[in-house]
Amino acid sequence: MHQTYTLSQLSAIIKEVLNIYLSDYFWIKAEISELHENRNGNCYLELIEKDTYTDKIITKFRAIIWSNVYRILKPYFEQNAQAEFKAGINVLLKVKIEFSDLYGISLVVHDIDPSFTLGDFELRRAQILHQLMSEGVFEMNKQLPFAIVPQRIAVISSETAAGYQDFINHLQNNEYGFKYQVKLFKAYMQGDEAEPSIIQALDKISGQDFDVLVITRGGGSRSDLAAFDRYLLALHICQFPIPVISAIGHERDVSIIDMVAHTRVKTPTAAAHFIIDKTLQFWTAISNLYENIIHQAKNLVDNEQKILEQYAIVLKNSKYVVNEQEYYVKETVSSIIKQTQLKLIDTSNKIDNYANSLIFKIHRRMQFENNTIHSFYSNIVNITQYRLQQATQHIIYAEKFIQAVHPEKVLRKGYSITRKNGKAIKSSTEVQSGNEITTVLYQGEIISYVK
Amino acid sequence: MAKKELTYKQAMQELEAILAEIESEDVDIDKMTEMIKRATELIQFCKTRLTNTKDEIEKSLKLLDNNK
Structure with missing residues (x-):
């Protein structure tokens, strides 16, 4: 049992x-x-x-x-x-x-x-990444040039997702007033159907004219992210002809889609900001160029104006210089004239002085000569007169003497001359008694005899 | 007696000699007369000479004055 x-x-x-x-x-x-x-x-x-x-x-x-x-x-x-x-x-x-x-x-x-x-996740992802790289497609979407002004925007999302609404709101109500054409392509964003429906949407978009594709989901969703780590979807994104922005809305994971997309942002809002930023960059660049052009033009005008002003100053100064030169020339000319006049006056004075001096000297000399001559003349006259007078005196004296001693005159006074034998007797002793003597009177003669 | 060769100086010398002799009072009256006669001639000669000289001089001085 x-x-x-x-x-x-x-x-x-x-x-x-x-x-x-x-x-x-x-x-x-x-x-x-x-x-x-x-x-x-x-x-x-x-x-x-x-x-x-x-x-x-x-x-x-x-x-x-x-x-x-x-x-x-x-x-x-x-x-x-x-x-x-x-x-x-x-x-x-x-x-x-x-x-x-x-x-x-x-x-x-x-x-x-x-x-x-x-490690498990990484291993699976690493396998996919390795495959994408070895196929040479991993960088393809990243290498696409991003539109300078992204304005035609395709969005893959689910219409009801809060993330999509956030994206649209932020994009269309941007503070700069930029306008965007947004077209939504609906797809499942979670679950097993997500991957094929997203690929289907991609196929629709690739034939159309868009600047950028945004793949977005609601932020904060805790639903399955597996679709975004799938090989096939990643391959489509890599080879997609326009740049893809992934905004799958999760903080921690970086999905393979995030890695192969042209740009990865964390939230739909960030995607909107990214696009607005791109536009703003363009706008700013344009504005800067505009400002630059204005600035340059202004600078150019200012510089030219400054140069002109400087020229004007130079011209003004040159006027002063000319005036100064003119004044200087005038001064020089008048100085020359003055100097010349002074020199002429000086020379003239000198000549006058010489002339005066010469005249004076000539006068003096002539006066001197004159005086000398005159003196000679006076001397001659004086001496001559003196000599004549002297001679005359002599003669007058001789005449008077002769007149005085003339015997006739004595005889006239009663005197007589007694002669013996014709000879005048001066003493009584010369005669003897009986001698004939002749007495000569003034008038007549007396013959007598001595007793 | 007056000769043309006679100079004023000779005349004066002769005259002065005559005067000196007369003054000596040794002169004989008769001689004296002759001496006086000679002296008078000499005086006349000298006077004439003096007058002529004076005239000549004044003539020359007049020329000078005119040329002044």
Whole structure:
């Protein structure tokens, strides 16, 4: 007879065995196929393992993260794995096997290694990126020239998405008044249908005339981003003929679409700003050019004006110079005239002086000569007269003397001359008695004899 | 007796000699008369000479004055 157990007895046995043999922690890797948070904050997971080749689920476990752990683990994971903690990701979990009487075996999660998930994502993305690069398309969209003024804008989004509305509002109500032609191409932005519907939209747009394509979703959406890490969509974006702006609206992940798009922005608003900025750059460049032209023209005019003013000053100055020269010339001329006049006067004075001096000297000389002559003349006259007078005196004296001594005169006075033999007797002794003597009177003679 | 060769100076010398002789009072009266006669001639000669000289001089001086 078989020993029979009740379920609870069996359950107790399993618990015991688990306690003895599987009481340790295990690190397990699995894909989260389902995730559910209940009101108490506990998180219930369905973990699966798929066959590498067939992709069929080969193992499935239930797992639970108690709220006290989940509160810590979820942000820790999301921050470090740069991924949402959600269904569809592969995770490395530290678990303990628990057995419940009601629910059977489940895994209680105590810890999680975010680097595993990150590595897993990265591995898959790296494969896609590697493929895109080896096909030479990775940089293609980035290398497209961006329109100088992006005004015709195609948008792939879902019409109802808040992100699309944000984009339109920001774009059309820009503070500069720039106008844009926006055309929406509807597509699913999440879920399995997202990739084919976006590719379909791309095909529609590529035949039309647009400056830029914006792919956007609502900001803050926590829905699945897997579509934006898909190879086929990435390939379409790479080869898209106009620049693509990805504005998928999530902060942490950089999707492959983000990487291959011409420009990646975080939010639809940022996309609008980017386009407005481009336009503004053009506008500013134009304005700057305009201002530059005005400035240059103004400068040119100002410079010319300054040069003219300087010329004017030079001309004015040259007038002064001319005036000065004229004044100088006049001064020089008048100085020359003055000097000449002075010289002439001086020379004339000198000549006059010479003449006067000469005349004076001649006069003096003549006077002197005159005086000399006159003096000679006077002397001659005086001497002559004196000599004549002297001579005359002599003669007069001689005459008077002669007259005085004339015998006739004596005789007239009664005197007489007695002569003996014709000779005058001066003494009585000269005669003797009887001698004839003749007395001569004034008139007549007496002849007598001495007694 | 007056000769043309006689100069004023000779005349004066002769006259003065005559006067000196007369003054000496040794002169004989008769001789004296002759001496006086000669003296008078000499005086006349000298006077004439003087007059002539004076006239000549005045004539010359007049020329000078006119030429002044």
